[in-house]
Amino acid sequence: MKFIKTLSATTMLALVATSGAALADDHMASDMTLVSWGGAYQASQIAAYAEPYTAMNEGVTITWDESSAEAVAKLRAMNEAKNVTWDLVDVVAADALRLCDEGLAMEIDPNEDLAAAPDGTSAEDDFGDLLVSECFIPQIVYSTTVGYRSDMVPAGAAAPTDICALFDTKTYPGMRSLEKRPINNMEWALLCDGVAKEDVYDVLGTPEGQEQALAKLGTIKDSVIWWSAGADTPQLLADGEVFMGSTYNGRLFSAIVEQGQPISMLWDAQVFDLDGWIIPAGLPEDRLARVKDFVKFATDTQRLADQSKYISYGPARASSAPLVGKHASLGIDMAPHMPTDPENSKNTFLYNYEFWADYRDDIDAKFQAWLAQ
Amino acid sequence: MSDTTDGLVLAADGRPLKQSLRRALLRQKIRALMLIAPLLLFVVVTFIVPILSMLFRSVENDIVPVTLPGVVTELAEWDSSTGEPPSEEVFRNLYIDLFKASEAKQHTRLGTRLNYEQTGLSSLFRTTGRSLDDIGEEWQDPLEDIDANFKDGAFWFEMMSGSDGDTFLEQRRDLLAEMIGESMAGDVGFVPSEQVAKMLPWTSRAYADFAIWTAIADNDVVAEEDPWEAVYGALGMDLTSPDTISAIGSYSGPGAEALQAAVANLDHLPQDGFREAFAAENGDWVSPDVWATIKLYSPSVTPGYFLNAIDMELTPDGIEQKPENEQIYTQLFIRTLIMALIITASCIVLGYPVAWLLANLPMRTSSILMILVLLPFWTSLLVRTSAWKVLLQQQGVINEILVWLGFVNDADRLILMNNATGTVIAMTHILLPFMVLPLYSVMKTVPPSYLRAAKSLGATNWTAFWRVYFPQSVPGIGAGSILVFILAIGYYITPEIVGGTSGVFISNRIAYHISSSLNWGLAAALGTILLIVVLGLYWCYDRIVGIDNVKLGG
Amino acid sequence: MSSVIVNVKRPDLLTFTMPFVAVFGAMFGFITGNIFGAPSIGLIGGAIVGAVLAGILARMTKINRRVKIWGIAIIFGLAGAVFGGLGGFFGGLLVGVSMGWFATWVGTGKYRAGVPTYYTPGQVLWHNTFLFICAFVFFFLIAPLIPVVWLSFNAENFFTFTPEMLSFKAEGYSLKHYRDFLGTDEWMVPLKNSLIIAPIATIISVSLGTLAAIGLSQSHVPGRQTMMAILISPMIVPLIISATGMFFFYAPLGNWLEVTLGLNQSFVGYVKVILAHAVLGIPFVIITVTATLVGFDKSLTRAAANMGANPVTTFFRVQMPLILPGVISGGLFAFITSFDEVVVVLFVGSARQQTLPWQMYTGLREQISPTILAAATILVAVSILLLLTVELLRRRSERLRGMSPT
Structure with a gap:
């Protein structure tokens, strides 16, 4: 029943979209530049969003630019040069907040710009709390978590189960890989330095708290390889260069399940985060019309659920969750690999967007100076 | 001139030879310049101008005076050495400027800019930016209680409209346009009343800003929109002035009743000023340090970025060394220079024998060997760097072989990368062809008979080499070294991949400031210093060896 | 001893060959012994094996040198296989080839082949050590390409x-x-872009650069040093600064081209990257061409003018053929600068002008995949072919010239 309902809803949507496109062709640009992260994630977006869209809208070409990592800098430069060449940019929520704060991203109206759920729930309610900024259109929930080499656990030691194993170089010797930025690392450091979960951001807001977190990180500074690209930790783990390292859960899923590497992952104190689209501010009308058309299609219930066939990130819509199916090529159930699965989210850590939007500059300056010492 | 005319030698065409020669020389010069001109023009336009404009960012500081124009003017009178926060007047300007900036989303950029100088200012501006509405509402709510007309956008429009206020409107428009760096041209649909502007100076400014922003940026009709909270706050400011109060008493234009009602109920309005309001939002606003920083960075040109780039800072007491735990750049510059020197030296050591061999072998063999030198050169830099990653890491090829052979214990493998060693090894490999090629082309010109002659005259091998051959190959060493050194000093991708934290160069820092921290001013300052160092080296090199002696293969 | 060696081709077996090969063998023995944790036994064993080998080989004068080497290699390889399986076999093969080569090289006196007969043993030793050093440097250059x-x-x-x-x-x-590289747009489009951008940028920098170099090489050019410094500056300025500077300058330039001249957006994108790459290649052209012109005999152009050739003819028929090697090598440098450039294109280009290095860069960042290595391997193979072709052509023209009557 549900299946038929979704099917009819999507066909209707598709019909609306095609007829809309046919009508709107005059005032819609025929090509779009989408910015994303490259790799398996971008591949999942192409398969779930872009290919169905271009199949429906003949003559539309989509160019992909793998520059999400430098999106903030590039958008600022484009804005200053008054030459925005991007139409839609995939960024993590923290970057979206920052871009929105600086007026580089366009504000959207969820109910008008996004499709409602098949059962009629408005987009605003369907996305719920995940609409963390006026400019941000969430796609997926991911988590930053820690993976370790299961074959390198020292004899006599139990396999690590909690996040503080990162800081326990006595029990678990070996290198670690951590992201070359304060976000997540500082929170984990405080958690493992005895700060209660609910107090972490209060403490981190004070200079003393920042010193405390850096001091805790300082205890393992010599055994850390700092990564800045998403592919680094899985590669370092596969090489056995590091014993454990932080990365996105989808990367670990790919290394463990798809590549069969001897890696295990922790679901402890995983940091929930969001990734989604923003539309750059100041697009010309025809390009804006095309992008809005695409976004409405690409973030509907079925499309978001489709994406999880290719990668283990949870769809951002509540209505997509029941539609999460099996892996496109391996045929395994994807639900247990989602960060949102109840089994995996027993002890999660809630990322505080507002805090990082406000304190990112401050703490980043301190962190980088600390790193360079 | 006249006294030499008698001895003139004439050329074939009857002109004085001297003149004729001068003309020929001139023609030659012009022809040479004509040949150079297209390229010179091309390089100047496509390269020199962009670089200079980039470097200009290292002193540019428009954002502070443009975003907080009122504050900057008012702050000139404040003395930071008193240890007191600035006057209420400054805070009123701050409120008006900041509100406008937050509507245009410029306050976050200003916060980011000031955060480079004093950590903590970014969060101060961002959090305050979000509560500016609340501050205004402290006045808005009681005013609307006093007279419900204040709730109505059309009422405000009628009260503020009038005649003769065009100049005033244009002033506000220019300030806004400067702040966002875009033209705000267009019809506002609102002409301020000069009479009201005199009576309610703060309110008029806030309302004019609101009107321009609503009409131009938001494309709305001014009369139909409710004014910003800032307008109510500004009215609150005006109502503390005795002049305004007496002027309202004799005022009879639109909105006179509502204004008079407000005057009659002044005790319903907040009694504290804006200084207290800001202090309540965040205690840092009454910290003299914060204001000292804002004041120091008020001018539109600043030495701040350059000082930061050499670990100094501008303080109210003059230029000071930064605290020790924040000094990173001088150390990084020195490290960059030393590592570039080590790389250059290892390139000489490895490149010299190879170049000698290539230059002295018969052409057939040497061309084949030359392919071995050129091959890595033709392979992508990124690929070579990742190859080194595969070789150097702790579980990498070199360590595996050493462990297998039993020279290194499995537990303490050599740490060859993510430190300076990795950078030196990989960059030596990458830059070695740049040393071999110029060395080879110079050595090729040294006749081998010189060496034989020296030996037959009784020189030992070493003397013959050191006194005869080596001096002739020095231009090659010079050319190779300057190339390798200059290229090494500007590299950033290789150190980024194999250098970890202790093997990175100043260029990595520049790249970080350009693409992550977005501190383009500091990046430009660091780049300028780096460029000056390189130009200095280039100048020395030109003096000692001469740039004409640089040869690249061929 | 030196007097003996000058006249006799084969060095003395007992006093020279056997000790040397023994030392060499001891070295391998030490390493092999180390694997099994008994370096000293390996050392002695290796020395004995070396000495015996040298002795045996000296007796078999009739057998071809190559056969000897491979025979030894196979024996060693089989011995290695007994102890260490497949890895041991290859290890043994390697040791065998080295030992066999060294033993015959020393034993037959071939080590003196490239050395004048009057050299003292010290000089011979130095000469051969020098060759080993060079071999090591070549190994250092090429080895990273093997993985x-x-x-x-x-x-x-x-x-x-x-x-x-x-x-x-x-x-x-x-x-x-390889299938990923050759079969997907993800890689083929960047390759196509690179093949559009690099040659055009090279043509611009070579043509403008050669003219300017000729101008600069004239005898009376005012402000020569300054102009030289300006023209070389793209090589001197750190790339990251050039990249950002160009970005801010080229963006409005692009806007202007699109809006005022009504040019196509994608075309303008290519123009920007090509201009940026052309300017980066210019110093290499200037440097190589001026260096060639230093040795250019100016009387040739005068002679051509005397015989009635106009300046254009003189340039193409007289000057150009002579400085062509310099122009070509400058052009190669300029080409590789563009073909391997990633920093500037990341800033100046937009996704439609994605070049091969750009694709490699994002590939390395976001999905470390050996497709990058497949791409590199193909490029290496192509460049080997190109370099070999150039070399063969050179030899052919040399031969042709050698056969000509003069």
Whole structure:
């Protein structure tokens, strides 16, 4: 029943979209530049969003630019040069907040710009709390978590189960890989330095708290390889260069399940985060019309659920969750690999967007100076 | 001139030879310049101008005076050495400027800019930016209680409209346009009343800003929109002035009743000023340090970025060394220079024998060997760097072989990368062809008979080499070294991949400031210093060896 | 001893060959012994094996040198296989080849082949040590490319030698990364872009650069040093600064071209990248061409003018052929600068002008996949072919010239 309902809803949507496109062709640009992260994630977006869209809208070409990592800098430069060449940019929520704060991203109206759920729930309610900024259109929930080499656990030691194993170089010797930025690392450091979960951001807001977190990180500074690209930790783990390292859960899923590497992952104190689209501010009308058309299609219930066939990130819509199916090529159930699965989210850590939007500059300056010492 | 005319030698065409020669020389010069001109023009336009404009960012500081124009003017009178926060007047300007900036989303950029100088200012501006509405509402709510007309956008429009206020409107428009760096041209649909502007100076400014922003940026009709909270706050400011109060008493234009009602109920309005309001939002606003920083960075040109780039800072007491735990750049510059020197030296050591061999072998063999030198050169830099990653890491090829052979214990493998060693090894490999090629082309010109002659005259091998051959190959060493050194000093991708934290160069820092921290001013300052160092080296090199002696293969 | 060696081709077996080969053998023995934790036994054993080998080989004068070397290699390889399986076999093969080569090289006196007969033993030793040093440097230059080629056949998606690869099992290898490279737009479009951008940028920098170099080489040019410094500056300024500077300047330029001249957006994108790459290649052209012109005999142009050739004819028929090697090598440098450039294109280009290095860069950042290595291997193979072709052509023209009557 549900299946038929979704099917009819999507066909209707598709019909609306095609007829809309046919009508709107005059005032819609025929090509779009989408910015994303490259790799398996971008591949999942192409398969779930872009290919169905271009199949429906003949003559539309989509160019992909793998520059999400430098999106903030590039958008600022484009804005200053008054030459925005991007139409839609995939960024993590923290970057979206920052871009929105600086007026580089366009504000959207969820109910008008996004499709409602098949059962009629408005987009605003369907996305719920995940609409963390006026400019941000969430796609997926991911988590930053820690993976370790299961074959390198020292004899006599139990396999690590909690996040503080990162800081326990006595029990678990070996290198670690951590992201070359304060976000997540500082929170984990405080958690493992005895700060209660609910107090972490209060403490981190004070200079003393920042010193405390850096001091805790300082205890393992010599055994850390700092990564800045998403592919680094899985590669370092596969090489056995590091014993454990932080990365996105989808990367670990790919290394463990798809590549069969001897890696295990922790679901402890995983940091929930969001990734989604923003539309750059100041697009010309025809390009804006095309992008809005695409976004409405690409973030509907079925499309978001489709994406999880290719990668283990949870769809951002509540209505997509029941539609999460099996892996496109391996045929395994994807639900247990989602960060949102109840089994995996027993002890999660809630990322505080507002805090990082406000304190990112401050703490980043301190962190980088600390790193360079 | 006249006294030499008698001895003139004439050329074939009857002109004085001297003149004729001068003309020929001139023609030659012009022809040479004509040949150079297209390229010179091309390089100047496509390269020199962009670089200079980039470097200009290292002193540019428009954002502070443009975003907080009122504050900057008012702050000139404040003395930071008193240890007191600035006057209420400054805070009123701050409120008006900041509100406008937050509507245009410029306050976050200003916060980011000031955060480079004093950590903590970014969060101060961002959090305050979000509560500016609340501050205004402290006045808005009681005013609307006093007279419900204040709730109505059309009422405000009628009260503020009038005649003769065009100049005033244009002033506000220019300030806004400067702040966002875009033209705000267009019809506002609102002409301020000069009479009201005199009576309610703060309110008029806030309302004019609101009107321009609503009409131009938001494309709305001014009369139909409710004014910003800032307008109510500004009215609150005006109502503390005795002049305004007496002027309202004799005022009879639109909105006179509502204004008079407000005057009659002044005790319903907040009694504290804006200084207290800001202090309540965040205690840092009454910290003299914060204001000292804002004041120091008020001018539109600043030495701040350059000082930061050499670990100094501008303080109210003059230029000071930064605290020790924040000094990173001088150390990084020195490290960059030393590592570039080590790389250059290892390139000489490895490149010299190879170049000698290539230059002295018969052409057939040497061309084949030359392919071995050129091959890595033709392979992508990124690929070579990742190859080194595969070789150097702790579980990498070199360590595996050493462990297998039993020279290194499995537990303490050599740490060859993510430190300076990795950078030196990989960059030596990458830059070695740049040393071999110029060395080879110079050595090729040294006749081998010189060496034989020296030996037959009784020189030992070493003397013959050191006194005869080596001096002739020095231009090659010079050319190779300057190339390798200059290229090494500007590299950033290789150190980024194999250098970890202790093997990175100043260029990595520049790249970080350009693409992550977005501190383009500091990046430009660091780049300028780096460029000056390189130009200095280039100048020395030109003096000692001469740039004409640089040869690249061929 | 030196007097003996000058006249006799073969060095003395007992006093020269056997000790040297023994030392060499001892070295290998030490390393092999070390693997099994008994370096001293290996050392002695290696020395004995070396000495015996030298002795035996000296007796077999009739057998071809190559046969000897391979024979020894196979014996050693089999011995290695007994102790260490497949790895041991290859290790043994390697040691065998080295030992056999060294023993025959020393034993037959070939080590003096390239040395004048009057050299003292010290000089001969130095000469050969020098050759070994050079061989080591060549090895250093080429060795990093070996894992690149090897890993490009990896069956997994990591830059890691898997146990299957190391034991040479077929399932450890695959051509899938080559299929990815050749069969997807993801790689073919950037390749096409690179092949559009690099040649055009090279043509611009070579044509403008050659003219300017000729101008600069005239005898009376005012402000020569300054102009030289300006023209060389693109090489001197750190790339990251050039990249950002160009970005801010080229963006409004692009806007202007699009809006005022109504040019196509994608075309303007190419123009921007081509201009940026052309300017980066110019210093290399200037440097190489001026260097060639230093040795250019100016009387040739005068002679041509005397015979009635106009300046254009003189340039193309007299000057150009003579400075062509310099122009070509400058052009090659300019080409490779553009073809391998990633920093500037990341800033100046937009996604439609994505070049091969750009694709490699994002590939390395976001999905470390051996497809990059497959791409590199193909490029290396193409450049080997190109370099070999150039070399063969050179030899051919040399031969033709050698056959000409003069």
